[in-house]
Amino acid sequence: MGNLPWVTYWIEIADYAFLATLMYGYFKIQDKDRRIKDRLFQSANWDALTHVQNYAAYDRAIGYHFSRSLIRHNNLTMAMFDIDHFKCVNDTYGHLAGDEVLKQVSSTVVDVLKEKDEQIVLYRTGGEEFNVIFPGYTVAQAQPLVQEFFDRVKALRIPYNDVELNVTISVGVSSLHRTDHNPLDFYKRVDSHLYRSKKMGRQQITLE
Incomplete structure (x- = not known):
């Protein structure tokens, strides 16, 4: 029973690490989504050759x-x-x-x-x-x-x-x-x- 707090401690560390990984993945997806939207906006509104609006x-x-x-x-x-x-x-x-x-x-x-x-x-x-x-x-x-x-x-x-x-x-x-x-x-x-x-x-x- 004396080891239980350490087990609990490592479980909590593992949970935090897992949560951090999930959050990192979420923000990476959000960043990629934003960059895709920016590129789509650029292509939808700007002329690729002259770089003026279309x-x-x-x-x-x-x-x-x-x-x-x-x-x-x-x-x-x-x-x-x-x-x-x-x-x-x-x-x-x-x-x-x-x-x-x-x-x-x-x-x-x-x-x-x-x-x-x-x-x-x-x-x-x-x-x-x-x-x-x-x-x-x-x-x-x-x-x-x-x-x-x-x-x-x-x-x-x-x-x-x-x-x-x-x-x-x-x-x-x-x-x-x-x-x-x-x-x-x-x-x-x-x-x-x-x-x-x-x-x-x-x-x-x-x-x-």
Whole structure:
């Protein structure tokens, strides 16, 4: 009977060790689950090539800003641009060259926007198509930023193998109208301004 307390003692140690192992395993599973969720969130919201937010993220953001701006009577402006003659870059130099152009252009635009206001976000919404949402901005307030990233992209010299690529963009810009029934109405108007820029010879900005 004198040995019983020691037996009990070792049983308790074993129980604690078993519990600690269970807890360690639980937290490892939780950590792995969190990392998986983080990766899924990244893949669902961010473009893997350019590292800017993607169409799914844009769709949620424009829905939020559209409703908020109408309810609070806030300004909202959007720019849409695509890279001029992008298919020609792919056809002439290959898709890896096109990828490098997409990365350099998006990085340049992001740098311009961050210098001014981190609330302004660039989204890759198509192959070579991008949208920029300007919460709280009128077209007149957004215009200098649009002009700045337009000029910086034009000045880019993108080295690829033994050549140096330079590209331009066409841009459409518009503000939210109180007669817009939904974000698609807003999107279509901005898109129509982009189309006008392309129709008029590309490498230009069409403002509302």
